[in-house]
Amino acid sequence: MNYRHAFHAGNFADLVKHAALLRWLGRLTAGPGSLSVIDTHAGRGLYDLAGAEAKKSGEAEAGIGRLMAAADVPGTFAPLTEAVRRLNGGGSVRRYPGSPWLIAQALRPGDRYLACELRSEEHAVLREALKARPGVRTACADGYAAAVAETPASGRVLVLIDPPFERADDYARIVETLAGVRRRNRDTAALVWLPLKDLETFDAFLRDLEDAVDAPLLVAETRMRPLADPLKMNGCALVLLNPPAGLAAELEAICGWAAGLGEGGAARVYAPGA
Template sequence: MNYRHAFHAGNFADLVKHAALLQLLARLTAEAGPLTVIDTHAGRGLYDLAGVEARKSGEAEAGIARLMAAPDAPAEFAPLIAAVRTLNGGAAARRYPGSPWLIAQALRPGDSYLACELRPDDHGALRELMKARRGVRTLCDDGYAAAIAQAPASGRLLVLIDPPFEQRDDYARIVETLAGVRRRNRAATALVWAPLKDLETFDGFLRDLEDQVGAPALVAETRMRPLTDPLKMNGCALVLLGAPDDMRPALEAVCSWTARTLGEGGEARVYSV
């Protein structure tokens, strides 16, 4: 796999994904009882925005840098902004937290987190970053298979699926993984991130989810531009299974601000399927 998230860390898609993840974690950790989190594609966990990759793409400048300077960002971004400020000691955003850093910060005593990363070099960096964290394990393995094998049969569970979409079967494997996880634990919550290039691909994915998983889902689309060129990443989408009742307004606020403020004729759509 050639994908390196260091080129894309802190871009608009990360803002949507991580703001939504923190909103979801806040709701899940407000409830009594231990929470298990499984992250199928964890990455390195921390990214240097002053590094060669980030500077080459410029995506962080168009994403997190603009969010941190925005006077009108909705309150739903506040936890992400606070996390970035804490990570950088209040200074300008030179480092950006990946999902492992954010999840580990949100864990309570008794909660647990399994972070899976297939690339040995990225897993090495992740393992080093997480080594002092209580309740955290890392695994250098296929995250799809690990999610099914490691999902607890009972109790509260959140599965985060955020693949690089370099493989032709990623959409099929997401559906397969969610079906397997929910066979083991019917109460599982899942948050899936996907790129938006063309609606035919994404709508087909949603149909497969409905047919094979059968759980109602909340879908949040952040369309950064009209979906006229399927070769471009025209936006991103989140699919949330087992969503808390009050997640929809949070997703609407995050996606709408990102599409309008950072996009080019962008729009947001949040709906149930």
Template sequence: MNYRHAFHAGNFADLVKHAALLQLLARLTREPGPLSVIDTHAGRGLYDLAGPEAVKSGEAQAGIVRLMAAKDAPPEFAPLTAAVRKLNGAGLPRRYPGSPWLIAEALRPGDSYLACELRPDEHAALQERMRGKRGVRTLLADGYEAAVAQTPASGRALVLIDPPFERADDYARTVETLAGVRRRNRQAMALVWLPLKDLETFDGFLRDLEDAAPGPLRVAETRMRPLTDPLKMNGCALVLLDAPGDMAGVLEAICGWTAGTLGSGGGAQVYGL
């Protein structure tokens, strides 16, 4: 695979995904009992926004830099902006936290986090970033397979699936993974991130997921532009399986601001299946 998230760290899709993730974790960690989190495509955990990849793409400038300077961002972004400020202090953000960093910081004593990464170089960086963090393990492995094998058979669990969608089978493997996770643990919840290119592909994924992994689904679409070119990433979507009921309003605020402020002629919608 050629994908390198360093080119895309802090872009609009990261803002949607990470703001929603932190809001979801805040709710789950308020509930009693340990929580197990599994991340199938963890990446390196922390990204240099002044590095050559980020500078070349300019996506962070159009994403996290604009969010940090915004005066009208809804409070649902506050945990994410606080995490970025904690890493960077005042001024423009130089470092951006990936999901491993954010999850590890949110864990309580007794919670656990397994961060899976398939690329040896990315895993080595991830392992170094996570060194010494309580309750955290990293695994150099196929995250789809690891999620099914490592999800606890009982108790509360959250599986985060965020593949690069470079491979033709990423959609199918995501569905298979969630079906396997739910067979193993009926209490397991999931947060899936997907690109929005064309509605036929996305709708097909939702139909397959409904059939394979029964349970209440909450879908949040962030369309940055009209879906007229299926070769472009025109936006992104989050699909939550068995999420807390009050996440709908949270997702509406996050996706609506991102599409309306950072997008061009798009829009946002949140709905249940």
């Protein structure tokens, strides 16, 4: 599969991922000391919702379009909706911010961000979008390997892992990467996004992660429909490593609202094995 996020930018999964990311970043940037953020699959950083890809899929209209127009949005989405309004100058939503743009906007002086993107054409756009940002680097590199190599041995670190799942070994490489960054820095936190297609695949991933990493985990599932067809993305999940206290309740609000965009959707937030 040749994945292009331009078809999917601003969909329900982006809403969940980016709302959660911004809530966590808000806590981290309110704390003392510098922060290092590593993004393993950064993409291009900004997306044109008026482009042919977004128009063809219609996913942005069903996602960020409905979020921005809704009157019943939980306050947990406020950082994301504010970021989207700022990017679009308060007008109609023609552009959507990817994680690189959102992270770069949230950084403070002294914080550091490494955005990795393996595709050279996507990296070129990403580099241009983030140029001249203080504390920001981009790399046309394997993000899994870069995360382990670049995680500092001390200090606060957040690793974002959001692969396109084009490869059969993505699940295994996520587990290896999280084990590797934890060996370098026991205080490393991570936010992992995964598709929900069938429970067998997802539960196997969680078991492998629990075996490889001795750290608190939190799972937030957003199901847009019953998991009846493993060939479809029936929802998405976030897996958080070393999550902060209080974030579970915010994730419940985020996932619960997003699940309402689906047909018979449901959400749950839980600690594996609890």
